Amino acid sequence: MAHTVGFIDLEGWEEERIRKEFPDEELFLAKKSLAEISDEDKAKLEVLSVFVSSKVTKEELLKMPALKFISTRSTGFDHLALAACKERGIIVSYVPGYGDHTVAEYAFGLLLSLTRKVYTALDRIKESGPFSPEELRGTDLSGKTIGIIGTGRIGMVSVNIALGFDMRVLAYDPYPKEETAAELGYRYVSLDELLANSDVVTLHAPYSEATHHLLNAKNLKQIKRGVFIVNTARGGLIETDALVTALQDGTVAGAALDVLEGEGEIGDETALLRHADADPEAVKLALENRVLITMPNVLVSPHNAFNSQEAMERIMDVTYGNLRAFLAGKPEHVVPQQ
Known part of the structure; x- marks a missing residue:
């Protein structure tokens, strides 16, 4: 039948x-x-x-x-x-x-675009700016410490890519793969230790009640100053207003985000504001996302990491x-x- x-x-x-x-x-x-x-x-x-x-x-x-x-x-x-x-x-x-490799490759593409100012350089040339490296000096990945949150399939590919860049790797996961860590040469630590010691933090955890706002106003105050954050997982892993604050005060040097909290409202802010019964939190989140998109030290792509x-x-x-x-x-x- x-x-x-x-x-x-x-x-x-x-x-x-x-x-x-x-x-x-x-x-x-x-x-x-x-x-x-x-x-x-x-x-x-x-x-x-x-x-x-x-x-x-x-x-x-x-x-x-x-x-x-x-x-x-x-x-x-x-x-x-x-x-x-x-x-x-x-x-x-x-x-x-x-898309284990697909997403991990994209995350490092975003990271390089952020740390080496690739987008800014390309945009300058396309917009007929000067053919000059002035104000485009970036930072190497080699020798830096990367904190990988979530070592499932995508996280493990990210570990290997990071090791290929000669980075020191710290990892946080509720279910650590200690034997694999010893074999490959990375180390599991608490989330607080990871945040305090990482030059780069990249998120590869699933979204759930337990991981909602995994990065938040409290622990972003304890994060290593000048860190770069990459999120290709789910927007709700990061508390948006806390991230905006950390970017504005220089705690976070830059963020590359393929996902945003409440990303379904992107582009519909005007309609949202016109709704008499609009949820104030949704309105606040939509406006904060618009702030993120326009910040010079933030790269945002439209949930595209999976898309090969x-x-x-x-x-x-x-x-x-x-x-x-x-x-x-x-x-x-x-x-x-x-």
Whole structure:
């Protein structure tokens, strides 16, 4: 018996392969986000595959009474109402690893752009500025200490890249890999020790209640002065107003951010301000993000670290496997909370 399977947030290039992978299912393919899909179409879905750009809230789930399975095309799943899914008995699968090198490479690209003022140099030339290295002096990575927060798949690739740059590596993770650390030559320390001794801090931790504002007003006051911060994980790992303050007073020399807290509101600040019932905290966060974007010592990219063709193809391969496993009655890569 055919199932109604919905793939949302598509780009278009995936459609031919999807049809080949699931010839016997009733397919609903859309380039739109879930919020843009009609309630009538949502009500038919038994299986749903989404990207992080679609928020599967408790309210959205109510519009999908037939839904039995969600496969998110991402490693993170904070865009899904997992508690509501569990209540409904909806199984949720994710992609545990697809872009370990992809994201880690991007993080170091951002770091080099920050420490060597690459963006500023290129922008100056493109905007017909002087062909001169004046005011473009940067700092080497070799010999510096990097603090890596989170040593999962991406964090471990970052460790190896940092060692390749001849950096000293400190790591923080609730589940340290002590044997690997001894073998490769890096060291696990407490978060406070990492922050106090690192010239660079890069975040590769998942976002959860436990990691919300992992970097915050309290510990950013204790961080090594002149540190560079890179975040390609989740915006909510850093308390935004505390970061703005640390950047303004020179505690943090610069930040390279591929993710922002409340990034869904970026570009919609005017609409947010016009809402009579707008959440004051959301308004405050949107304005703080705008401040970050305009600061000269901050680089912001649009949640792009995952975005290589190879990574996207790996995401789809794992997703096809997740769907086939569910349809066969043997779900794979079920999110840890379930």
